[in-house]
Amino acid sequence: MHVMIIGAGGMVGAKLAARLATDGQLGEKPIEKATLVDIAAPAAPSGAPFAVEALASDLSAQGSGAALVAARPDVIFHLAAIVSGEAETDFEKGYRVNLDGTRSLFDAVQQAGDQYVPRIVFTSSIGVFGAPFPEAIPDDFQLTPLTSYGTQKAIGELLLADYTRRGFMDGIGIRLPTISVRPGKPNKAASGFFSNIIREPLAGKEAILPVSEETRHWHASPRSAVGFLLHAATIDGDAVGPRRNLTMPGISVTVGEQIEALRKIAGDNVVKRIRHEPDEMIMRIVKGWPQRFAPDRAVALGFQAEKSFEENIRVHIEDELDGQFVA
Amino acid sequence: MHVMIIGAGGMVGAKLAARLATDGQLGEKPIEKATLVDIAAPAAPSGAPFAVEALASDLSAQGSGAALVAARPDVIFHLAAIVSGEAETDFEKGYRVNLDGTRSLFDAVQQAGDQYVPRIVFTSSIGVFGAPFPEAIPDDFQLTPLTSYGTQKAIGELLLADYTRRGFMDGIGIRLPTISVRPGKPNKAASGFFSNIIREPLAGKEAILPVSEETRHWHASPRSAVGFLLHAATIDGDAVGPRRNLTMPGISVTVGEQIEALRKIAGDNVVKRIRHEPDEMIMRIVKGWPQRFAPDRAVALGFQAEKSFEENIRVHIEDELDGQFVA
Numbered sequence: 254m255h256v257m258i259i260g261a262g263g264m265v266g267a268k269l270a271a272r273l274a275t276d277g278q279l280g281e282k283p284i285e286k287a288t289l290v291d292i293a294a295p296a297a298p299s300g301a302p303f304a305v306e307a308l309a310s311d312l313s314a315q316g317s318g319a320a321l322v323a324a325r326p327d328v329i330f331h332l333a334a335i336v337s338g339e340a341e342t343d344f345e346k347g348y349r350v351n352l353d354g355t356r357s358l359f360d361a362v363q364q365a366g367d368q369y370v371p372r373i374v375f376t377s378s379i380g381v382f383g384a385p386f387p388e389a390i391p392d393d394f395q396l397t398p399l400t401s402y403g404t405q406k407a408i409g410e411l412l413l414a415d416y417t418r419r420g421f422m423d424g425i426g427i428r429l430p431t432i433s434v435r436p437g438k439p440n441k442a443a444s445g446f447f448s449n450i451i452r453e454p455l456a457g458k459e460a461i462l463p464v465s466e467e468t469r470h471w472h473a474s475p476r477s478a479v480g481f482l483l484h485a486a487t488i489d490g491d492a493v494g495p496r497r498n499l500t501m502p503g504i505s506v507t508v509g510e511q512i513e514a515l516r517k518i519a520g521d522n523v524v525k526r527i528r529h530e531p532d533e534m535i536m537r538i539v540k541g542w543p544q545r546f547a548p549d550r551a552v553a554l555g556f557q558a559e560k561s562f563e564e565n566i567r568v569h570i571e572d573e574l575d576g577q578f579v580a
Numbered sequence: 581m582h583v584m585i586i587g588a589g590g591m592v593g594a595k596l597a598a599r600l601a602t603d604g605q606l607g608e609k610p611i612e613k614a615t616l617v618d619i620a621a622p623a624a625p626s627g628a629p630f631a632v633e634a635l636a637s638d639l640s641a642q643g644s645g646a647a648l649v650a651a652r653p654d655v656i657f658h659l660a661a662i663v664s665g666e667a668e669t670d671f672e673k674g675y676r677v678n679l680d681g682t683r684s685l686f687d688a689v690q691q692a693g694d695q696y697v698p699r700i701v702f703t704s705s706i707g708v709f710g711a712p713f714p715e716a717i718p719d720d721f722q723l724t725p726l727t728s729y730g731t732q733k734a735i736g737e738l739l740l741a742d743y744t745r746r747g748f749m750d751g752i753g754i755r756l757p758t759i760s761v762r763p764g765k766p767n768k769a770a771s772g773f774f775s776n777i778i779r780e781p782l783a784g785k786e787a788i789l790p791v792s793e794e795t796r797h798w799h800a801s802p803r804s805a806v807g808f809l810l811h812a813a814t815i816d817g818d819a820v821g822p823r824r825n826l827t828m829p830g831i832s833v834t835v836g837e838q839i840e841a842l843r844k845i846a847g848d849n850v851v852k853r854i855r856h857e858p859d860e861m862i863m864r865i866v867k868g869w870p871q872r873f874a875p876d877r878a879v880a881l882g883f884q885a886e887k888s889f890e891e892n893i894r895v896h897i898e899d900e901l902d903g904q905f906v907a
Contacts, residue, residue: 344690344746363671383822393722397741397823404742408735414724415731419671495710496724
């Protein structure tokens with residue numbers, strides 16, 4: 254089969270490509286070719302037992318959707334997006350890439366015409382939800398995003414469901430939790446601290462915690478995110494039914510619980526590298542975010558995440574640090 | 581003030597224009613000018629105490645949004661849409677008019693730039709909801725439309741909320757119930773029978789009932805629809821908050837209850853003009869439609885509909901039949 258990853262240059266996209274290279278197959282079907290797409294041509298994973306083509310493509314540019322589907326990939330993972338912060342500061346760019354880009358991909362599939370109905374896995378986000386919330390957000394809760402990014406993802410979900418209902422494609426939308434522990438350098442994302450306070454201390458560096466330890470949020474590891482994508486690519490569409498967008502499972506923990514999990518695994522000395530430095534703006538932003546979900550549908554459909562935040566930390570140490578940390 | 585009605589050629593749009601002509605004001609502010617827009621220039625209401633301009637404009641055509649907002653109307657009622665059935669049979673046209681047309685209007689307002697922030701009242705629909713439902717659909721229920729029309733309206737709602745949140749416009753979206761009793765001729769809309777079975781017998785004509793008398797649905801009169809629009813145009817936006825889209829109140833009745841209300845008002849002879857002729861296709865379509873809402877937010881905000889279906893019938897007899905019917 255031919256697999257395409259749009260947004261293969263991002264953290265999750267690259268991990269997905271690496272996992273496909275290791276597995277050599279998707280849902281027990283051997284992969285013959287993978288096409289990796291991003292705004293700049295992404296790096297190919299090492300040791301892939303199949304052909305890899307890396308393409309630079311701006312999905313929001315005229316005709317790029319049609320060019321991407323010309324080779325009729327069997328499965329398309331659509332992870333490409335302008336991130337939350339940039340979609341908020343650059344209104345026009347966010348809508349152009351996140352809404353028009355997604356629609357142009359779906360339209361290209363719809364217009365392909367030769368009974369081409371690929372499985373398309375679309376990464377949505379818990380950012381489609383906006384406060385106030387019930388204590389645990391149920392699967393049938395309304396989408397009232399409080400960011401342009403969340404709005405664009407919610408619109409992508411609606412298009413995916415309608416184009417699937419009409420038989421133009423076979424879409425599954427998955428709302429990713431905040432990915433923790435995210436590897437790499439600290440970034441300016443308002444959510445960055447959720448990972449920073451684990452990753453930096455384990456690397457012997459100081460991390461800043463800008464919110465109170467009571468702050469509760471919804472997390473899954475990068476390894477789980479890849480697992481969600483693979484499961485969404487192979488799941489029986491009939492079992493999903495017409496409601497094609499699913500809130501992914503995760504673990505609901507407070508920052509204090511995150512820190513206690515770190516202490517248990519790595520000790521007091523590591524925890525001491527976390528410096529409390531309250532930031533009013535970040536606290537205000539985070540207050541509007543979901544804290545807990547009841548993702549019953551996704552769980553019933555076999556999607557799995559970590560059961561404790563300690564697991565998230567262990568996954569990080571195994572997958573990113575070769576089992577080692579700075580005690 | 582300058583009021584614009586886009587979709588003023590439709591049944592509700594024309595009634596709204598007539599009501600503005602009668603009132604001469606909106607929210608106690610005198611109207612100086614009304615601009616009536618539709619795909620063909622709509623008829624002006626008689627006796628308006630203000631200037632009326634009638635325009636033909638295709639909202640989905642390049643630049644038409646900008647042309648419409650050039651005169652900076654203070655309030656814009658956006659009722660224009662390809663109806664449900666046509667949006668389903670003509671995929672491209674439905675998206676072009678209902679999605680791109682709405683977005684081009686909102687973008688034109690966003691790009692106006694001179695601190696122009698009009699109140700925009702957008703007519704959405706209970707078609708944004710798709711079965712299965714709880715017994716009464718609460719205000720925080722998810723939007724999972726099962727038609728392209730419902731999808732396009734749901735996307736319009738999301739855009740309206742985001743553009744309002746960002747301060748580009750001051751939008752209120754109202755989800756209209758099925759309008760009963762709809763005046764005019766029987767049409768091919770799957771929902772047509774809800775009105776046909778009342779309107780036609782009152783006019784001495786036979787009507788066909790294609791579903792069982794147990795079929796339950798959510799109704800409001802044309803007069804209430806105009807009332808919703810006027811209230812949405814003048815309501816305090818701060819009281820509405822960031823969730824800008826509201827399910828309108830209505831009355832939940834079965835077809836049997838509709839018929840009994842007709843019998844009470846007009847007698848057995850009129851009811852005998854309803855002929856039962858089950859239609860499997862219509863029954864299947866109607867099964868996916870909402871039956872009852874709990875529109876608590878709209879009620880708390882002062883939106884009002886009929887309290888019994890007898891009222892809907894009386895409104896029809898008063899407003900459309902000069903108080904007379906064929907006994």
